[in-house]
Amino acid sequence: MPLIDILTIFPNMFSGILTESILKRAIRAGVVKIRLHNIRDYSGDKHHKVDDKPFGGGPGMVMKIEPIYDALQDILKNKKKGKARVILLSPQGRVLTQRLVKNLSKEKHIVLICGHYEGIDERVREYLATDEISIGDYILTGGELAAMVMIDSIVRLLPGALGDKNSIKSESFSKDTLEYPQYTRPANFLGMQVPQILLSGDHRAIDKWRQEQARKNTLIKRPDLIRKGRSEL
Ligand SMILES: C[S@@+](CC[C@H](N)C(=O)[O-])C[C@H]1O[C@@H](n2cnc3c(N)ncnc32)[C@H](O)[C@@H]1O
Numbered sequence: 001m002p003l004i005d006i007l008t009i010f011p012n013m014f015s016g017i018l019t020e021s022i023l024k025r026a027i028r029a030g031v032v033k034i035r036l037h038n039i040r041d042y043s044g045d046k047h048h049k050v051d052d053k054p055f056g057g058g059p060g061m062v063m064k065i066e067p068i069y070d071a072l073q074d075i076l077k078n079k080k081k082g083k084a085r086v087i088l089l090s091p092q093g094r095v096l097t098q099r100l101v102k103n104l105s106k107e108k109h110i111v112l113i114c115g116h117y118e119g120i121d122e123r124v125r126e127y128l129a130t131d132e133i134s135i136g137d138y139i140l141t142g143g144e145l146a147a148m149v150m151i152d153s154i155v156r157l158l159p160g161a162l163g164d165k166n167s168i169k170s171e172s173f174s175k176d177t178l179e180y181p182q183y184t185r186p187a188n189f190l191g192m193q194v195p196q197i198l199l200s201g202d203h204r205a206i207d208k209w210r211q212e213q214a215r216k217n218t219l220i221k222r223p224d225l226i227r228k229g230r231s232e233l
Contacts, residue, residue, distance in 0.1 A: 002107065002158065004034045005075050006147055007068060008114040009050055011036040013144045023152065026161040034151065037075065042067040051117055060118035068113060068124050075111060084109040086130045087150070088120065089143030093132035096150065098173035100133070104150070105157040112150060114143030170210075176225055177218040180210035 006014065014036055017023055026032050040048040044066065051061035076084055085107050094100070104110060113120070113129065125132055135146045155161050157168060172178040183194040197209045218225055 001030055002032050002105075003109045004032060004151060004154075005037060005109075005111045006034065006114065006151075007037050007039050007071050007075075007111065008142075008144055008147070009039050009063075009116055010114075010142065010144055011038050014148065017148050017152065022156055022161060026155050026158065029160060031158050031160045032155050035075075037071050039063075039067045039071055042070040042074070054118060058118075062118050063115055063120040063124075065121040065123050065128075068120070069128060072111065072128055079109070082130075084111055084130075086111045086113070086128060088113045088125050088129040088132045089115060089134075089146040089150075090119070090125070090132045091134050091137070091139050093134040095137070096133055096135050096153070098153075101150075101153045102157060105154045110154070112143070112147040114147050116142040170214075173225075176228075177214045178222055178225070180213040180217065 008014070018027065018034060023034075027034060039050050043050050043064075049064075050067050051063050054060070054062045072086065076086075085104065087110060089112060113124065133146075133150070135149045140146060159165070162168065168174060170179060183198060187194045187199060195209070197205055200206070215226075
């Protein structure tokens with residue numbers, strides 16, 4: 001069973017996503033094991049301090065390397081070097097895509113390090129992390145929301161996480177297109193009609209229509225995906 005360890009100074013922030021919906025079921029079913037570690041528990045300081053002023057001056061506080069180093073020593077003890085992906089969440093990292101998510105979903109052990117304040121002592125990235133990943137070009141207050149995005153996107157790809165494994169086959173970004181439009185009952189709502197083809201029962205025609213719609217959707221909403229092709233996804 002894959003293991004995800006999360007290093008954070010706000011472990012309670014995760015209680016929502018880990019106790020609802022697919023993540024809750026996946027944890028209960030033994031699809032994944034997720035452990036939360038409070039970085040403050042590894043602070044040698046009697047006030048559990050994990051940050052300090054930046055060398056060279058400047059605003060805010062920087063998270064110290066020692067508690068993160070000690071937490072990693074504890075988590076990775078008895079593990080061969082290079083056996084875990086140690087990911088630093090950072091706005092400066094490689095931007096997360098479905099392709100990277102798919103790649104990470106094959107890992108046996110992932111460690112996510114959540115920063116806060118002005119960020120984390122650069123030596124964590126240089127010497128302790130194997131990857132630096134961003135969830136997009138904007139700044140969050142801390143790495144916790146980014147870690148949640150990563151956990152959610154990775155776990156749903158694990159075998160047994162979703163009720164129907166076919167649902168990930170045609171969804172957006174699984175190929176170089178977005179998904180086709182979806183409809184459900186009623187077929188007519190206040191005059192707003194579902195496309196007749198979907199009510200026809202002709203599955204070959206429906207498949208063809210869906211492929212065309214997926215391509216049209218992508219051309220209108222995300223033409224960059226078609227230009228870049230699969231290699232960029
Ligand atoms: C306020 S940010 C620090 C930003 C840093 N001073 C900079 O300008 O690059 C604090 C923490 O939030 C997390 N974070 C912020 N934006 C993120 C993003 N887009 N993706 C992943 N993590 C992010 C990182 O863990 C970061 O250390």
